[in-house]
Structures are given as C-alpha cells and as structure tokens.
Amino acid sequence: MPFRRPVTIMRMLYHALYWSIGYAVTLSQFKRALADYPGTDLLYLVNTHHFLSTLLSFGLLGYIVIPYILYHERTMKKRVAMLMGACVIYYALLSVNTYVLLRYVEAHFSNLPPYLARRVTMFSAAHWYDYVIDPSIAFFIYGHFISYLTIPLLIKAVRDGYARSRLQQQAEKKRRQLEYDKLALENEGIVKDLHFLRQQINPHFLLNAFNNIYTMIHRKDGRAADTLVNLSTLMRYTLYRTGNDFVPLSDELTFINGYIDMERIRHSRTDAVSCQLPYASTELKQWQVPPLLLVTFIENAFKHGLNAVYEGGWVRISLSTNPSEGRLTLSVVNNRPETPPAPKEGGLGLANARRRLALLFSPQEYELIIKDQPDQFVVWLSIPLRHVGETIETTKRTYEHAHPMLTH
Structure with missing residues (x-):
C-alpha cells in the first residue's frame, strides 16, 4: 500500500x-x-x-x-x-x-x-x-495558479519525507528486535541442546564404566579397586569440569588417558589397544576443545569393537595437534566382529557427537569422516582448537552459518 x-x-x-x-x-x-x-x-x-x-x-x-x-x-x-x-x-x-x-x-x-x-x-x-x-500566457497561468502551490506542496513533501523516515526507522527497529528475539531463542535452544547432550553422555559413559568394574569383580580381579579409583577421578572431571562448551585440552587429554587405562585393565593382551596421544603438558592448557566429545568416538570403538570381538579384537587410537594451524585431528579404528551383534538400546554416542559438532562449529570449521567397512570401523575427525583467551560465541557462529547473506 x-x-x-x-x-x-x-x-x-x-x-x-x-x-x-x-x-x-x-x-x-x-x-x-x-x-x-x-x-x-x-x-x-x-x-x-x-x-x-x-x-x-x-x-x-x-x-x-x-x-x-x-x-x-x-x-x-x-x-x-x-x-x-x-x-x-x-x-x-x-x-x-x-x-x-x-x-x-x-x-x-x-x-x-x-x-x-x-x-x-x-x-x-x-x-x-x-x-x-506564448510566454505571456504561460507566465500568467504560472503566476495565477502554480506559484501558489509551490509552498504547500513543499511543506507536504518535507512532512511526508520526515514521516516516511520515522516509519522506516520504526520498521527497521522492529525488524532488528524480532531478529534479536529470534537469535535469543536460538541461543536458548542451543544452550539447552548442549546441556541435554552432555547429560546424555555422562550417564552413558558411567553405565559402561560400571559394567567394566562389574566384570572385574565377577572375575575376582584385584585391579577392580584401582579401576574404581580411576573411575572416581573421571567422574569428578565429568561432574565439575565439563559445564562449559570448551575445556582446556590438557584436562581433556588427562581424562582420555584415564579412560583408556581403565579399558586396558579389562584386556590381558598388550597389543589390543594401540594409543598415540600427546602428553598433557602445560603448553596444551592454552588450547580448548569441547568436553567429552573426543572420548565419545573412543568409547564407541571399545564398545562395538574390542569388547564385542571375543578373539583378536583391537583398537587403534591416534590424536595429534597442530598449534600453528590451531587444529586437532583424531583417528579411531577398530575391527568388527565376524557376526554382527544383536541390536541394543542406545546408539546415542555418535548421534550426540554429530549434533554437538553441528551446534558448536560451522560446517567449514570441522570435518568428520566415518567409514563403516565390513572388517573395521573408521572414524576421522578434525576440529579447530580454541585459544583459552578467545571468546567463544557459539550462537554467533550458528547464526552466521544460518544467515550467510546477513553476515558476509
């Protein structure tokens, strides 16, 4: 109109x-x-x-x-x-x-x-x-009629221009407020999603750990007490150190090492688990990663690989960092049982990991490759490292990804 x-x-x-x-x-x-x-x-x-x-x-x-x-x-x-x-x-x-x-x-x-x-x-x-x-006729018509219209039309033009400007400003302000409200709702949804995903990960990990300890107690293995102490340390980390979207890389590496050590206790073969992780040095404290994200893929390899293969099972884990490029790369490979296991309830690990990656990073920032082969299962992940002094704006990145024309 x-x-x-x-x-x-x-x-x-x-x-x-x-x-x-x-x-x-x-x-x-x-x-x-x-x-x-x-x-x-x-x-x-x-x-x-x-x-x-x-x-x-x-x-x-x-x-x-x-x-x-x-x-x-x-x-x-x-x-x-x-x-x-x-x-x-x-x-x-x-x-x-x-x-x-x-x-x-x-x-x-x-x-x-x-x-x-x-x-x-x-x-x-x-x-x-x-x-x-004839200029005489034109001047008379102009002087007698048109000249008297100049002032009221100019006044109306100025008033209309001012009103249109105010209306456009109000419309723009309303549009920005709606955009802000939408962004706030998206932010609230993202925070709730991440919190919900972490709540799913923690009980899932705890259930597997209790199953491991139960197996050792059932076998009357004296290492059950050490495993329980290790589990206490790991759970303390999951309860008190993983409330943020990102945690220091050194802390996450300490947690992953503790988890792998706990899994190693279950298996007598020394070659069943091959692990290459960087030492959790002080230098790595300056970098941050999402908590309990990397261990999701490692846990999945043990659960569906080594723990499901009765003979000759193995897991290969390799994690490396490139500080100059600010990236972390994780490779997890496990062999598959000859007979596929019966379907079980759960399967939340990989689904949750995919969801968290989508919430925390734009598609250009990370790369996840999963190869479900007949004889082995391969996971390759590359994510950016966040500096400790860097402000993490999860919502902003998600918004920029959803509205590239507004932010580029």
Missing part, C-alpha cells in the same frame, strides 16, 4: 488555518488589482475561483498524482516520464480553467478593470498552440 500519513485533528486544524490565511492574502492582492471596478461581486468571484482551483490542485497533486508516481515501486525512467506527463496534463487543465473563467467574466461583467481586460483579450485571441509557445 502507498504511504499515507494519519489524519489527525491537529493536522486538519493546521490545514484550515493555512488555507484561511491563503484566502485572506489573495483577497487583499485582488483588491488592489481590481480596485478600478465598483462593487465586490467580481472580486469575490475571481478570488473564490482562484482559491478553489488552488485547493483542488493541491489535493489532486499532493494526495493522488504525486504519491501514485513516487510511492510505488517503479524505475526512475518511468517515474520521470509519468511526472512529465502529469505536468503536461495539469498545465492543459489550468489553461482550460483560466479560459473558461475569463470568458465567463467577459460575458457577465462590463467595463472590466485593466488587469482583467488585458487577460481576456489575450486569451480570447489566442490559438491553441499559443498556450504552448
């Missing part, structure tokens, strides 16, 4: 005041021009005709023609053409209006004052093309 300012009582009063003043001003001007004519009939006829013509022109141009041309979606070339056409038509209507007035005055009034007598003679003797080429 075209732009329209609301009609208010104050606006109507301003219009009434302005046009009343305009009527009084033109009346005083015509009094001087028609001073030689006795009586007031001709004076009020000419002034009222001028007033009504000007008021009608203002309403037609200011509220219909100009808004129709300017306030609709059009090309600049089409707008210019329409404006030129409107000017030609309006000038033609004013010419006819002036001609009709002067012929009426000539027919109904005698002994006209010089001001009107000259105009009556000029318009009566003019041919149609004189209205285009």
Whole structure:
C-alpha cells in the first residue's frame, strides 16, 4: 500500500488555518488589482475561483498524482516520464480553467478593470498552440495558479519525507528486535541442546564404566579397586569440569588417558589397544576443545569393537595437534566382529557427537569422516582448537552459518 500519513485533528486544524490565511492574502492582492471596478461581486468571484482551483490542485497533486508516481515501486525512467506527463496534463487543465473563467467574466461583467481586460483579450485571441509557445500566457497561468502551490506542496513533501523516515526507522527497529528475539531463542535452544547432550553422555559413559568394574569383580580381579579409583577421578572431571562448551585440552587429554587405562585393565593382551596421544603438558592448557566429545568416538570403538570381538579384537587410537594451524585431528579404528551383534538400546554416542559438532562449529570449521567397512570401523575427525583467551560465541557462529547473506 502507498504511504499515507494519519489524519489527525491537529493536522486538519493546521490545514484550515493555512488555507484561511491563503484566502485572506489573495483577497487583499485582488483588491488592489481590481480596485478600478465598483462593487465586490467580481472580486469575490475571481478570488473564490482562484482559491478553489488552488485547493483542488493541491489535493489532486499532493494526495493522488504525486504519491501514485513516487510511492510505488517503479524505475526512475518511468517515474520521470509519468511526472512529465502529469505536468503536461495539469498545465492543459489550468489553461482550460483560466479560459473558461475569463470568458465567463467577459460575458457577465462590463467595463472590466485593466488587469482583467488585458487577460481576456489575450486569451480570447489566442490559438491553441499559443498556450504552448506564448510566454505571456504561460507566465500568467504560472503566476495565477502554480506559484501558489509551490509552498504547500513543499511543506507536504518535507512532512511526508520526515514521516516516511520515522516509519522506516520504526520498521527497521522492529525488524532488528524480532531478529534479536529470534537469535535469543536460538541461543536458548542451543544452550539447552548442549546441556541435554552432555547429560546424555555422562550417564552413558558411567553405565559402561560400571559394567567394566562389574566384570572385574565377577572375575575376582584385584585391579577392580584401582579401576574404581580411576573411575572416581573421571567422574569428578565429568561432574565439575565439563559445564562449559570448551575445556582446556590438557584436562581433556588427562581424562582420555584415564579412560583408556581403565579399558586396558579389562584386556590381558598388550597389543589390543594401540594409543598415540600427546602428553598433557602445560603448553596444551592454552588450547580448548569441547568436553567429552573426543572420548565419545573412543568409547564407541571399545564398545562395538574390542569388547564385542571375543578373539583378536583391537583398537587403534591416534590424536595429534597442530598449534600453528590451531587444529586437532583424531583417528579411531577398530575391527568388527565376524557376526554382527544383536541390536541394543542406545546408539546415542555418535548421534550426540554429530549434533554437538553441528551446534558448536560451522560446517567449514570441522570435518568428520566415518567409514563403516565390513572388517573395521573408521572414524576421522578434525576440529579447530580454541585459544583459552578467545571468546567463544557459539550462537554467533550458528547464526552466521544460518544467515550467510546477513553476515558476509
């Protein structure tokens, strides 16, 4: 819909005041021009005709023609053409209006004052093309009508421009508020999702650990007590150190080593588990990774690989960091049992890991390759390392990924 300012009582009063003043001003001007004519009939006829013509022109141009041309979606070339056409038509209507007035005055009034007598003679003797080429006619029409429209049309243009600007600012403010509210809801959803995923990971890991300890107790293995102490340390980490989206890499490596050591206790073969992890040095404390993300893939390899293969099972784990590029790479490979195990409840590990990766990183930041082969299962993951001093804005990254045209 075209732009329209609301009609208010104050606006109507301003219009009434302005046009009343305009009527009084033109009346005083015509009094001087028609001073030689006795009586007031001709004076009020000419002034009222001028007033009504000007008021009608203002309403037609200011509220219909100009808004129709300017306030609709059009090309600049089409707008210019329409404006030129409107000017030609309006000038033609004013010419006819002036001609009709002067012929009426000539027919109904005698002994006209010089001001009107000259105009009556000029318009009566003019041919149609004189209205285009005769400057005297054009100047009279301009001075008698068009000049009086300049000020009210300019005032309306300024007021409309100001109102349109305010309206656009309010619309932009509302759009930004809606965008902010949407972003806040997305942020709240992301936080809840990550918290929910962590709550799923912790009990899942705890259940597997208790199964391991139960197996050793059932075998009357003296290492069960050491395993239980190790589990206590690991659970303390999961309970008190994993509340944030990112934790120091050194702490996560200590946790992964403890988990792998606990799994090694279950298996007598020394070659069953091959592990290459960097030492959890002080230098690695400056880097951060998502908590309990990497161990999800390692846990999955033990659960569905080594622990499911009764003879000859193995797991190969390799983790490396590249501080210069700020990246971490994890490779986990395990062999598969010859007979696929019966379906079990769960399967949350890999699904949760995929979901967390999607929430924490954009697709350009990480790479996850999973190969489910007949004889082995391969996981290869590459993620960026976050510096401890770096501000992590999970929502911002997710928003930039969802709206690339707004952020690039």
